[in-house]
Amino acid sequence: MSNLMTSLATAGNALDVYQQALNVVQNNITNSTTAGYAKQSLNLVAQPLDGASGLAGGVAAQGLDSARDEYAEEEVRRQLQSLGKYETQTSGVSSIENLFDVTGNSGIPADLNNLYSSFSAWAASPDSTSARQMVIANAGNLASDVRSLAGSLAEVSQNVQSQIGSTVSQINQLAANIQQYNVERLQQGSSDPGTDANMHSALEQLSELVDVSVVNQPDGTVTVLMDGGSPLVVGTSQYSISSGQAVSSGAVNQQSPPSSQILDSQGNDITSQIQGGKLGGLLDVHNRVLASLVGDGQQAGSLNQFAKAFADTVNGLLQSGTVSSDSGAAQGAALFVYDNSDATAAAGSFALNPAITPDQLAPVDAQGNANGNANQLASLANSTSAGGVNGLTFGDFFSGIASFVGQESSTASTNQQSQQDVVTQTRALRDQASGVSLDDQAVLMMQFQKGYEATARLLTTLNSIAETTINMITE
Amino acid sequence: MLPAVNGPSEQFLTDLDQIQSAMNTVQRQLSSGLRVGQASDDPSAVPSILKTQSEIAQNNQAQTDLNQVSTELQTGDSSLQQAVALMEQAITLAAQTGSPGDTATQNATLAAQVRGIQQQLVNLSNTSVNGRYIFSGDSDQQAAYAVDSTQPNGVQQLSPAKSTLAITDTNGNTLWTPITAQQIFDARNPDGSTAAGNVFAAVNTLLTALQNNDSSAATASVDSLTTADDYLNQQLGLIGIAETRVADATTAATKSVTTEQQSLGSLRDADTAGDAVELTQLNTQQQAALSARATMSQYNLFDFLA
Numbered sequence: 001m002s003n004l005m006t007s008l009a010t011a012g013n014a015l016d017v018y019q020q021a022l023n024v025v026q027n028n029i030t031n032s033t034t035a036g037y038a039k040q041s042l043n044l045v046a047q048p049l050d051g052a053s054g055l056a057g058g059v060a061a062q063g064l065d066s067a068r069d070e071y072a073e074e075e076v077r078r079q080l081q082s083l084g085k086y087e088t089q090t091s092g093v094s095s096i097e098n099l100f101d102v103t104g105n106s107g108i109p110a111d112l113n114n115l116y117s118s119f120s121a122w123a124a125s126p127d128s129t130s131a132r133q134m135v136i137a138n139a140g141n142l143a144s145d146v147r148s149l150a151g152s153l154a155e156v157s158q159n160v161q162s163q164i165g166s167t168v169s170q171i172n173q174l175a176a177n178i179q180q181y182n183v184e185r186l187q188q189g190s191s192d193p194g195t196d197a198n199m200h201s202a203l204e205q206l207s208e209l210v211d212v213s214v215v216n217q218p219d220g221t222v223t224v225l226m227d228g229g230s231p232l233v234v235g236t237s238q239y240s241i242s243s244g245q246a247v248s249s250g251a252v253n254q255q256s257p258p259s260s261q262i263l264d265s266q267g268n269d270i271t272s273q274i275q276g277g278k279l280g281g282l283l284d285v286h287n288r289v290l291a292s293l294v295g296d297g298q299q300a301g302s303l304n305q306f307a308k309a310f311a312d313t314v315n316g317l318l319q320s321g322t323v324s325s326d327s328g329a330a331q332g333a334a335l336f337v338y339d340n341s342d343a344t345a346a347a348g349s350f351a352l353n354p355a356i357t358p359d360q361l362a363p364v365d366a367q368g369n370a371n372g373n374a375n376q377l378a379s380l381a382n383s384t385s386a387g388g389v390n391g392l393t394f395g396d397f398f399s400g401i402a403s404f405v406g407q408e409s410s411t412a413s414t415n416q417q418s419q420q421d422v423v424t425q426t427r428a429l430r431d432q433a434s435g436v437s438l439d440d441q442a443v444l445m446m447q448f449q450k451g452y453e454a455t456a457r458l459l460t461t462l463n464s465i466a467e468t469t470i471n472m473i474t475e
Numbered sequence: 476m477l478p479a480v481n482g483p484s485e486q487f488l489t490d491l492d493q494i495q496s497a498m499n500t501v502q503r504q505l506s507s508g509l510r511v512g513q514a515s516d517d518p519s520a521v522p523s524i525l526k527t528q529s530e531i532a533q534n535n536q537a538q539t540d541l542n543q544v545s546t547e548l549q550t551g552d553s554s555l556q557q558a559v560a561l562m563e564q565a566i567t568l569a570a571q572t573g574s575p576g577d578t579a580t581q582n583a584t585l586a587a588q589v590r591g592i593q594q595q596l597v598n599l600s601n602t603s604v605n606g607r608y609i610f611s612g613d614s615d616q617q618a619a620y621a622v623d624s625t626q627p628n629g630v631q632q633l634s635p636a637k638s639t640l641a642i643t644d645t646n647g648n649t650l651w652t653p654i655t656a657q658q659i660f661d662a663r664n665p666d667g668s669t670a671a672g673n674v675f676a677a678v679n680t681l682l683t684a685l686q687n688n689d690s691s692a693a694t695a696s697v698d699s700l701t702t703a704d705d706y707l708n709q710q711l712g713l714i715g716i717a718e719t720r721v722a723d724a725t726t727a728a729t730k731s732v733t734t735e736q737q738s739l740g741s742l743r744d745a746d747t748a749g750d751a752v753e754l755t756q757l758n759t760q761q762q763a764a765l766s767a768r769a770t771m772s773q774y775n776l777f778d779f780l781a
Contacts, residue, residue: 094515101744102514102521104528113532122531124540124642125607279727325613325637369639370613379647381533395529398675399522406514406521413515417493424489428482442776 004466010047010058012460015045017061018359018452024064025445027193028436036201038434039070039441040193066196070216072430073200073295077207077214077428081276083419084208088281089412092160093289097409099152099404108149111142112395116381123374126363127324133358139314139351146307150347153294153303157257160286161245164260167209167279168243172234174206175224179238182221186236191220206232211276228273230264239265251297255342258294260286289408293401295344302401308346310394311336311420313387314377321362321373332362332373487768494761504745509745520742527739529644534728534735537645541725544642544651547609554602555609555659555711561592561599562674562704566697568592569681573694582693586685593648593678597622597630612638613739620675629679629732632657644724645731651717659710671699672706677712683743720726 004034021042031037043065049057101107118134125131179200200224203214206224212232215223224233231239245258260283262271271287274280287296295301300308311334318332333356341347365372376386380394389397504510511517511524525655570586601618602609611619614634623631636657641649657663662670669676684692 030724097514100514102511102524103509104525109525109528113529116529117532120536120540124543126640127607279660325639364613367640368637370637371640375641375643375647381529382645383647385647395525396522399525402514402525403518403521406516406518409513409515417496420492421487424482424486427485431482438777440773442780446780 003051003056004462004469006054006056008459008462008466010056011455011462014059014455015452015459017042017059018448018455021448022059022445022452025441025448029438029441031193031197032436032438032441034197036199036204036222037197037436038066038200039436040064040066055450064191064193066191066193067434068196068200068431069433072426072433074214075205075428076423076430077204077212077318079419079423080204080207081211081280083416083423084210084278084410085281085284086278086416086419088163088278089285090409090416092156092282092285093161093405093409093412094151095156095159096285096289096293099149099156100405102399102402102406108142108145108398111138111145111396112398113381114138115142119374119378119380122361122363123371123378126371126374129358135361136335136352136356136358143336143350143352146303146347146350150216150294150303150307150350153290154201154257154348157286157290157294160282160290161243161260164243164262164279164282164286167282168241168262171206171209171279172238172240174202174209175232175238175240177202178206178222178224178233182233183236185220209277210274210279221368226264226270226273227275228270230268230270230273241265241270247297253295253297253300253342253344256296256344257291257294259291289405292404294347295342301347302397302404304344305389306347306394306397306401307338307350308340308343309387309397311338311346311390313351313380313394317373317376317386318362320366322364323359323362325368325370327362329364330360333360335361385451398402486762491761491764494521494757494764498754498757498761501750501757505747505754506752508745508747509743510745524739524743527742531732531735531739533645534731537728538725538732541642541644541650541721541728543605545718545721545725547604547607547653548651548714548721550602550604551609551713552711552718554599555707555714558596558599558660558674559704559707559711561595562678562700562707564591565592565678565681566700566704569693569700572685572690574690579688582640582685582688582690585693586682589678589685593629593682594622596660596674596678600660602772608634609653610659612636612653612655613640615640627679628661628673628675630661630675630684632661642721645728650720650724654710654713659707672703672709674703674707676729677703713746739767 021044024040028039041064043062045060046064047058047060069315079261101109104110104113115135115138118131118138122128122131122135128277144337178199178431181195181202184192184195184284185199203212203222203224206212211227212229215225217223217235218269221235222233223231223235225231226241230241231237232241233239242263244261244263246261247254247256247258260271261269262274262279264270271283274283291299291301293301293303295304315334315336317336321332322329323332334353335348335356338347339345363371363374365376369375379386380388384391384393388394392400500516503512504516509516511520514521547768568588572582572585597620600610600620607615609615611617611634614637617634619632619634620630621633622629636655638653638655638658640653642651642653643649660674661676662673666671677696680699681693681696684690684696
């Protein structure tokens with residue numbers, strides 16, 4: 001009789017286990033599209049069976065097994081860091097690229113061509129007032145477009161800096177969420193699928209923003225470190241990062257546009273440690289690509305180089321000559337002006353000399369040739385004998401700037417496309433291991449359902465036997 | 476949190492996005508007509524494109540400048556041809572003197588004609604084109620000479636004879652440095668004295684002789700007039716050479732523009748036919764992908780469990 005009761009209890013326990021199993025299946029199905037969720041399975045353990053010693057066997061549930069593959073998760077996070085970087089590089093550099101006309105029909109290339117043409121026309125008629133006026137007008141257009149480009153690049157820089165700030169805020173928010181999940185993990189004492197899903201989803205989002213490494217602790221919490229070792233989350237503590245801008249104290253160009261900085265919770269500069277993620281991409285756009293154009297504490301920037309060299313060359317030629325071939329003619333005046341207090345200020349301040357008048361232009365060179373200066377200025381179009389930048393004509397130097405920007409954009413875009421494929425593949429591999437297959441869950445549901453039905457029938461039978469036995473005793 | 480897209484679906488969306496991106500690029504090229512509309516389209520081609528554009532602009536401007544110079548040279552050529560004709564007229568007048576029946580009245584009449592020739596030669600020395608005195612050298616806003624009977628050669632030089640203006644081609648090679656009125660009409664020796672081919676001096680010699688009723692001196696002036704005429708023809712030849720060089724440079728600039736525009740087209744412009752084919756292919760690819768996706772089974776086992 002006692003064995004009968006034990007069997008009843010065992011069967012009843014089995015029903016409970018099957019119910020739990022069905023609950024796990026239900027949870028898997030309802031979370032099949034939940035970000036970060038890994039399919040769970042109930043760990044069923046057969047109980048010892050020994051009729052002689054009264055062990056009735058049966059089945060017990062011993063916790064949940066997660067199908068999560070931490071290696072696959074880490075691989076996804078690693079690839080997302082690269083994708084995030086390429087995404088922001090692509091968007092950032094494309095906004096710079098749009099500022100450079102490469103058709104030659106507008107912008108600085110067209111302005112240069114027009115100015116050189118007006119120099120050439122002036123050389124043919126050095127005393128012509130209309131030819132001189134055209135020189136001044138075209139010089140004004142060039143100066144205006146150089147300033148405009150410098151201003152637009154400054155706006156892009158501000159936008160990127162703003163994005164850096166918002167990305168840092170997102171990182172801190174996600175770190176706070178992860179810290180909260182660590183707290184929940186410790187409170188729960190065991191792994192909860194929901195908390196686990198939230199945790200991994202947050203880690204995946206964080207990986208897209210910045211390069212981090214994740215260490216799973218024995219107590220179930222995660223430690224999140226930035227790739228240089230600076231902590232973001234350690235246990236129940238969160239360490240916020242911040243963004244800022246600064247020109248280093250040892251900088252050559254103290255008035256330069258400041259570089260973007262990321263500071264850890266102690267105020268230490270960790271900018272150089274951040275290479276990946278959207279934040280890494282934004283820092284690269286701001287501190288490398290933009291800085292190469294507009295300058296920073298250590299470099300003048302190619303646009304400033306161009307403006308300064310062009311102004312100095314043109315002004316030097318004009319001021320070394322005279323306004324006419326007449327005896328006692330006045331020295332020529334400068335055509336351009338710019339702020340030379342800092343190497344990074346030239347392009348933004350590049351302007352037509354506001355005091356210049358047509359009769360102050362000097363076509364006559366220092367040797368007294370009537371159109372020597374005008375010819376030399378016209379020759380700047382295809383020769384460096386009268387001046388250039390780094391051995392290149394001004395046109396070639398500027399085309400090099402545009403080409404550099406184009407190459408950066410093309411490379412970033414290609415990398416982004418390739419990396420998107422890689423991320424998709426790594427996610428697919430991860431999902432193969434830990435994702436929920438509705439077909440699998442349907443089979444499991446049927447399996448547990450049948451088991452439940454069979455156990456219920458067994459319980460009914462056992463109950464009938466028990467009743468019969470009891471009736472036998474009482475009769 | 477955002478729901479997760481499963482692996483196959485994410486791959487499908489990624490592939491679809493890449494097809495769309497390629498279609499957008501091709502459509503942009505077709506609508507703009509440019510293969511390289513932005514630097515990232517072909518970064519390595521950007522310097523060549525901009526340089527070719529610059530060369531086209533230079534050669535176009537060179538054509539304009541050289542056409543202006545050509546006009547001046549043609550005008551100068553015409554002026555010197557007129558001057559040669561005047562010199563020959565002067566020679567004829569000088570040859571008419573020395574006859575036994577010459578009278579003071581006849582010589583006075585001849586003198587008036589020679590004075591007219593002198594004035595016309597001075598006018599020719601002040602030939603202007605579009606407001607520029609083309610024989611005034613660097614001082615092109617100032618006439619070169621004026622008639623002045625008090626001067627030894629009968630003319631007053633109004634502007635210095637310096638000419639340093641260099642007409643160059645796009646490579647900086649000098650095609651022509653304009654010759655001055657002094658060089659053409661008022662030839663000097665290095666020491667500044669009147670040279671043998673001096674047109675003004677020769678004409679003035681004849682004029683003075685006729686004004687003085689000196690027929691023998693008038694007749695003797697034929698030699699200097701002939702020498703001056705020959706010199707004038709040499710100057711005319713120089714202008715002819717310059718005209719040829721300028722014409723050749725203009726032709727070269729024109730040909731360069733044509734070649735450069737073809738080069739620019741191949742570098743920058745879209746291959747319309749190729750792009751249209753590619754767009755069609757991408758369209759087909761997109762439709763095929765969507766159709767294939769649509770025909771894929773959307774069922775799972777739950778759909779069959781009753």
